[in-house]
Amino acid sequence: MAQGANVNEFIDFSLLSGATVLLPGRLYVPPEAQADPSQPRPLIVFLHGGGDAGTNNVAQLNQNIDDLFAEAKRRGAFLLAPQAPLNWRPRTVTDRAVAMMDKALQDYNVDANRLYLTGYSSGGGGTWNMLSRYPDRFAAAVPVAPVSTEPDFAPANLVGQPIMTFHARNDGIAPVQTTRNVINSILYAAHKTLPAYPTLQNPAEFIFSAPDLDLHYVEPAVGDHSVLFSVYDRPALYDWLFAHSLVPEPSGAGLLLVAAIILPKITRRVPSL
Numbered sequence: 602m603a604q605g606a607n608v609n610e611f612i613d614f615s616l617l618s619g620a621t622v623l624l625p626g627r628l629y630v631p632p633e634a635q636a637d638p639s640q641p642r643p644l645i646v647f648l649h650g651g652g653d654a655g656t657n658n659v660a661q662l663n664q665n666i667d668d669l670f671a672e673a674k675r676r677g678a679f680l681l682a683p684q685a686p687l688n689w690r691p692r693t694v695t696d697r698a699v700a701m702m703d704k705a706l707q708d709y710n711v712d713a714n715r716l717y718l719t720g721y722s723s724g725g726g727g728t729w730n731m732l733s734r735y736p737d738r739f740a741a742a743v744p745v746a747p748v749s750t751e752p753d754f755a756p757a758n759l760v761g762q763p764i765m766t767f768h769a770r771n772d773g774i775a776p777v778q779t780t781r782n783v784i785n786s787i788l789y790a791a792h793k794t795l796p797a798y799p800t801l802q803n804p805a806e807f808i809f810s811a812p813d814l815d816l817h818y819v820e821p822a823v824g825d826h827s828v829l830f831s832v833y834d835r836p837a838l839y840d841w842l843f844a845h846s847l848v849p850e851p852s853g854a855g856l857l858l859v860a861a862i863i864l865p866k867i868t869r870r871v872p873s874l
Contacts, residue, residue, distance in 0.1 A: 606662040606670045614681065615658060616701045624697040625658035626683035628705060629670065633677035641712035643843060644679035645669065646702055646739075648724030648731075651748075654685050665721060668833035676843060679711055689720070689727025690751050692734065698727075699735055714847040719743040721829045722775060725766075726750060729783055733758045741765070741815075741845035743838065745829045746772055749779045756786035763815040763845050767832045769824035770801060777801070777820065784809070784818050 614628035634642045647669055649661040661684045673680040683698045705711050718739040720728035725747025732742055733754045741763040764787075768780040785795050788811065796809045798820075807820040824831060832838065 606666050608659055608662050610670075611662065611680075611682070613658065614701065614705070616683075616697050616704065622656070624683055624685075624694065624701060625656055626681065626698075626701050627658060627662060628682075629673060629680040630709065631674065631677040631679060634679065634709060638710050641710050641715075642677055642679055643715035643717065644681060644702070644705060644711045645673055645717045645719065646681045646683075646698070648689050648698070648718075648720030648727040649682065649684065650722035650724055651688055654687050654723070656684070656686060658684055660684065665829060668830065669719065672833070672836070672839050676839065678717075678843075679705060679709065681705055685723075685727070688723045689730060692753070695727065695731050695734055698731070699738070712846075715740050715843070715845075716847075717741055717743075717842050717845075719745065720747070721745045722826065723748055725775075726779075729754060729759075732762055732764070736762065737847070740847050741842050743767075743832070743842065744780070745832050746775050746826055747780055747783070748775050750783060754783075754786075756783070757790040759787050760791045761814060765817045765819070765838065765841060767819045767821075767828055769826070769828040770799075770803070770807070770820055770822050771824070772826050772828070774826040780818070780820075784816070787814070787816060 611627035611629050614626045615622050616624040631642060647666055650665060653660040653663060661682045666682060670680055681702060683701050685694050689695060706713055716739050718728055718731060725744040726749060728742055728744040729747055729750045736758040744766045746768055766780060768777045770777050781798055788795055791814055793811060799807050804822050806822055809818045
């Protein structure tokens with residue numbers, strides 16, 4: 602069995618109404634936050650893929666989150682992993698995920714200006730939905746192999762939000778066109794020129810950046826739906842992510858060399874779907 606994040610390193614942080622669980626979730630509290638509660642620490646919200654949905658509050662802590670968890674530990678960041686009952690499409694579910702995040706802000710010294718959002722597959726689509734539904738809450742976001750957005754998705758709400766998204770061109774589960782469509786919709790809302798995407802058969806990696814929007818898209822030719830393992834193990838990605846803060850805006854954070862984040866290899870692991 603593939604290694605998964607150790608549930609014992611997370612606390613049960615489910616959103617409750619009395620004794621009723623509204624949304625299961627777990628929170629990693631870094632030792633740095635316990636050693637010095639006066640120092641605000643950043644928080645990463647991770648939205649799992651569809652295969653990890655449910656109510657057991659364990660399935661979302663598997664190998665898919667391992668690299669992200671390791672980096673949160675290394676950087677002394679909180680890591681919040683809610684669990685959707687089915688997917689991240691309903692507004693009720695994302696509202697509850699945000700309420701869980703707000704509870705972390707209330708209970709711990711989480712830096713409200715350094716909230717980061719990322720998600721894989723169903724959670725990647727949920728990342729798009731949450732950026733649209735709660736603009737200006739997150740300092741930066743990383744959707745990975747995302748599914749399509751919901752009808753209430755408003756691309757204008759994402760203009761100027763720092764985003765780095767990844768989608769393998771040969772993804773057989775979530776078609777790459779879904780991410781291209783979202784990128785196009787944001788650029789259209791910003792009155793920017795749309796990129797000329799390669800054909801699906803093109804063997805070259807495609808990279809697009811709009812530095813003035815801090816919008817970046819990496820499309821490796823191969824990697825299929827397991828591209829997340831080659832995304833979350835890139836230290837340069839976290840350099841980009843953690844360089845961002847809502848106030849004040851970081852100087853030149855969006856101009857970080859995207860080439861440092863390009864996937865140099867595709868890790869052949871099978872994700873939990």
